[in-house]
Amino acid sequence: MQDRFIIENGTLVSFKGEEHSVIIPEGVKVIGKEVFRGMAWITDVTLPEGLVGIEDSAFKGCRQLKSIGFPTSLKSIGELAFHRCHSLEEVILPEAVTSLGKGTFLYCDGLETIIAPGAKKLGTQAFANCTHLRSITLNSRIDCSNFKNDVFTGCLGIKEISLSDGYSYHTDNLINALISDGEVHPVVRAAAESLYRSIEIEDGVLFKLHVDLRTFELPEGIKAVGKGCFLDKKGIVSITFPESLERIGSNAFGNCISLEQITLKDPHVTVEEGAFRGCSSLKRVVIGDRIYTLGGIDCAGGTPRIIRQISDQLISDFYISGKVLMSYTGSEERVTVPEGVEVIGESCFEGNERLDRVLLPDSVREIHENAFRNCICMQSVVMPEGLRAIRRSAFENCRKLIRFNVPAGLEEVGFAAFRGCVSLETEGFETGTPAAVRVPDRVYGENDIPAYRYCFDGSFTELVPDKPGIIGKYAFSVCPELRSVVINAPGCIVEKYAFEKCGSLKKIKVTAGRIEKGAFSFCRELEEAEIDGVTELEEEVFAGCSSLKKIRLPEGLSRIGRRCFDECTSLPGFDFSGIRHIGERAFERCDSLKEVRLIKAEVGYHAFADCAGLETILLDGETRLQSGAFFGCTFADRVVFCGTEYPFSEFAQSRNTAGSLLPVRVQEVIGSVYSCFEVSRRNSIVRYKGDASKVRIPEDIVSAGDEAFRDRLRVEDIRFPAGFSRSGRMTFSGTGWLERKRREAEFTVVNGLLIDAAGCGEKAVIDGSISRICSWAFAGNTRIKELVLRSSRTAADCFAFRNCINLKTVTCADGKTYTLESCTDLTEKDYPETVRRIFSECINCFKLEGEGVLTESTGNIKELVFPEGIKEIAPQVYMDCNLLESIVLSKDTKIIGKCAFKNSKWLRRVGNAEGVERIDALAFSGCKSLESISLSDALEDLGKRAFEHCCELKEIHISNKLTVIPERAFFRCKSLKRVFIPASVKEIGTQAFAFCSELEEVIFEDRDGVSIAEDAFAWCDKL
Template sequence: MKRILSLAITIIMITLLFPTLNVMAWETSGDFEYIVYENGLYSGTHIVKYTGTAEVLVIPDIIDGHTVTGIGHPLYTSQSIYEKNETLKSVTISNGITHIWNGALGGCKNLTSINIPDSVAHIGVAAFRDCPKLKSITIPRGVIELGKTHFPENNSYYVYNNNLFAGCTNLTEIIVAVDNAYYTSDEQGILYNKDKTRLILCPPGKSGAVNIPVGVVEIFDEAFRDCVDLSEITLSKGVKRISRSAFEKCANLTKMIIPDGVESIDTDAFVGCTGLIDINIPGSVKSIGSYAFRNLANLKTVVMQYGVKSIEHSVFNGCTGLTSVDIPDSVESIGSYAFKDCVSLTSLIIPDSVTGIVGMCVFENCTGLTDVRMSDNVTEIGYQWFSGCSNLKSINIPKSTTEIGQSAFYNCASLNSIDIPDSVTKIVSGAFAGCSSLTAVNMPDSVEYIGLNAFDGCSNLETLHISNNADRILDYTFTGCTSLTSANIPGSVARVGYEAFFGCVNLETVIFNNPNTIIEETEYIRPAIPGGGANDPPVSEKVFHPTFDGCDNLKTIYGYYGSTAEIFANNQEKNFIPIVKVQLNEVDLSFDVPPQLINDRTMVPMRKIFEALGADVDWNGETQTVVAVKNDITISLQIGSSILIKNDEIINLDVPAQLVNSHTLVPTRAVAENLGATVEWDENTQTVSINY
């Protein structure tokens, strides 16, 4: 019953897909089953199954009065007529049959010989697969198509799959009739097109060394696939193309010399060649295709000569033994995952010729990588490029870079410093998350966007300068920065998100330079999202904690009178210190440490105020003395001293210069007036106005 139903469905599908076909019958005759097409592309009778147990089989040319034209099903992919037969040893195909369809004679475990008549013109993909005792086969004169390789008179061709003999592990010889117009073979038993310019197939049972003769220009798709016993292959100098999967799974291949003149190495070309130790890629190769050397665990050294232009997707992905790669300064692009999981690679130089590293995860999990020198022409550090490079200590971010992408340096636990150039405008989500050795971040004012979790888990971060043009600090941005003691939120920041500083247990001081910055004080519980049906439960609710949740040592908040910072400080019972606004010629000045009122005197960071007033500044750490020079005026102040010396004049101060949070603060009025400026104080707005 099941078989009748299956047959009915098959006939219906064939009718729908190929309306020009007229299926006359599916019949049984003795040990054979066959199908008849009355007209259309597959017109004729095709033997689709043999159910007998004979050791020697002759496939007839006539069955029930029908002339047999094909073996196998013309519409089914790789369906053998005697799948898993264990008795058959010899097959003879009767003259008159023209087609051996895809997979038709495969899967016969004890088959040792196949006799193919001259009438056969077409042999399909994987036609003889999984016949492990087959040692030799002869291709007759009439064959014009082998595994979808076809050479018309105009010498153009197409390739679908050349792996005719996959699993024929003892096949060592392919013999082609000398008068075949399309194919030939050599004394090594290797299959070529007629003029021997294209090597089509090496028998998978070949062992030892193989020499590819002069005149061959292309190694076809899968030509040497599964030749597991080959140890050495010598390519002639005329070879120009190594096609897809050409040497795939040649597991014992230890020596491969790619000659100068090869122009392309295609996708998967050497996948599974786990015996290869070193590769020299000549400069004639313009492009190295995706996955070409993927997962070659024993590959240690790769040398690319000048001329190579492109390293495509995943070329060296998973080459865990790779210790050295020379990338020439002709390379222009490197694709996604190109060096992912190359755990033994310790250093890398990306030449300035590289203008595009396309995609993601290019160097992800290169755990041995300690040093990277980036091309000065790369404009973006992309998604997870260096994620998981746990021993990366130093890298230059080029001045051409505008964006540091999502999780670009995620879990680079040994990265202790980073220089972000002033070309960068975006630091995207998770860019430096988990960089637990990072101690200082100096964010240039070119940065306008800082993403979620950008510095999450930077547990040794002590010094932080946030860009004065960042428009907001998003959720979780500095979560878990447990060594951070102070944070200066620029006036450009409109909002500080949920859990932005969550768990910063040593954070003591926060400065808000914008009176209207939104600070999340209460937790937000996102309601559960309803499911799609009775058996689809809702998505769990999520709790978002306040901005400074878990900052148990937060004591002091700096901000303007009447600001959101003051409201926050009062609500959270924190010490609030008002910020004094300082203007120079009616322009607000910004400071790393905010101006403060000490004993009714406005104190400001000394270097910023001196330089704003046009003075050159020198600091003597031993005597803790600052000297400022402007034109013919020299001013000196010493920490803790109530004396200011102007040239040779001694001037007494109400409040001495002093250290506050490791910054030297000096009295604004005394400094400005002694450099020739005028100073005014507005009590209502707490503003110092300096004019000169």
């Protein structure tokens, strides 16, 4: 037994045992440094009488140590001796121990009682973060001057302080010692000051915690936890709130990823938005004697509102509508989807390049289209055994995906579900594009109309075939004069695209046994169709029939194929009562549909997407909807579910929230409608993903971000809510709506927001009805020269006047007028702040350094005009500019640097260049459209190849201060006809004018004084 103890000269230097209960042998005088450090299995220790010292870190990290008896002979305990002995509950020290070292009992968060009657000095952090410490006894002559050194930091549970002379102080909250008007013993006051150095409290509000404790109990008297108080405290595991608590501020516990439990004395606490956002480990809330379990999307009936609120916040990174996970907005690499989610929605994680691992709960049954597409860093997905379907392209291009368990219940794997998953080994299901299978050609009989037979035939105006058995594919495709078709052949097969693109066809009456894909597609003038004899309309049959207003279908029809009525924009109604299957995108963009009534129907992916006029959706409990069934139908405002009407107009109504009373199926319909919007937590539209002709923005949306609707050309009409108050940069650029607004007026204004003024003329007057000029409203408007602001309350967003290079005058509401003449005015003139910012944005495209050196500029303006103060154009500033057509230099511009305009192929004119003194090499090389540049006799230096390949340059002034025309200076300037060489020129370099094929005349003021290279005018055939 003694072999386990290594003892040298009375000092225990090592312990080799593994038992839970340790008895130190008699004769040991000192426990050496770190002897028991990290031995987490030890539960109790018996020390021998005669022990006089315990050295530094002797029992550090003995996490299970619960009991240790100290002999009366003990005199000293070293630094960190019992650091992180979490299970230690009581310490009774002999009077001979007169001091405790630094951090002796640091983080002993199970310690409740400390009795140290001889202790006259305590080291820094001696009892810091002993969060359960209730009672302490110290020597009455203790030096409390160093208590400020975190001696009791974090010991918020102290209720009793006793001294060896019999003094005792009892309190429910030690903070009372600081706020008491009466006399308080100096030791008690010092302890209280030490304790509350770790937290900042003002008027009952806890604003900041300066320690990261494992467990924490807030003292009574705290009424509120302030915003961000515990933000990123990743060490805290549990916290208990006092009965006095009334409010928990926003983000108070944000990203406390280790927090597992909170305890409340009162359930009527206000929990502000995002208070527990990111607390991914929080599983339990204790209220009184009730324990509530968190972690899923469902809360049992009767669950307190505060539990539902906290539950919502835990899953706030997940946009969940009903049982469908619509999107994930977090940034974690490893994501656990909340329990209760049954469907991973369309494009839910698409393109998330941070995602590494995903855990799906047992509740998930389907993974929809593109759900994890292009998650290029994702390596593993844990699938539930109950998963039934993985839809099209769900994991496409997940190139690093290496682990995927195939659930036993998996029934469906969609097209290209795992295409591009190059690291994944798959067996038993399709991962890419299936091989093409040749379909044998159909043999046509005597009464049939063969494929392509009358394609493009202009002789038909009416068609009444004599009971054909088959009308072949493309048989009457693109018959330009065909106006009506009557087919009465019950067994007839109308093959694919048989009548497609018949541009004059207005009416059809067809009785047939089968109508195949695209049979009447893109018959743009077709207004009326009567179909009989079929039980199914196959895909694309009437796709693109934008004039179709009336259709009669047989009673036995039960299936409508993919895209069957896509873009039938004039179709006002449809009888769905007998339809049991509606295929993918079957009625997409049917803008005139007002109502959809579904009974026991299976509704496919995007079946009614972007039906801009749809208002009412009626369905029963047996109807099943696939992803985005009503995607983008934003004018819909009512769902009738099982006979009960549920109006909606807000995006929030699609979310699972504590206050939602909508049935799950109704939420899913609303989520489907609004899935065309990507919305931030601040109710701002980040991106519009739809293709509807009309868009109604939900009532609770307050703004739209940069480029949110950009280039949605089909959007012709947008309805804004009353609370819409901000619009970002180029939010609506490229939409049909904005193009229409520009044609109607010079200003596009919504709710007092000036969104666009690109069509404004030379003078813009902003009256008091405009509250805000949005970012980029005037951007790039080179026509505007004067701005008048009628109201001082009109705000202007950043870059509202970006690159308005000709705006030189601003008149403010007080009648004062300010002008911009030079770049230096921004630093030299005393402008109001708003005016300074406007002028700064106007010349934002000119970045100057040093003494007027232009180092950077945009080439995205066709006609540039330099402000005064630009003295030099640095090298390559406008090189390869593809839009610049004209530039007017400043009178101060003296130098054009190397390659400054090289290959600006559309540049036609350079004006106001009379002051230029130096043009460096290749400055205008490759400016193939340059016709003119207004140089003068100020030019003293011309660089090599300065104007080579300026094919359209018709004339050039050679300055009388130039001494050298260097090599290839005007090489291949094919349009030059006449050149005057002044007497100052003494040298013309090699190929200076070579290949100037139209050059007819060169006049020298002094021919004899010029050294001309042999090939200076080579291949100038007209000289």
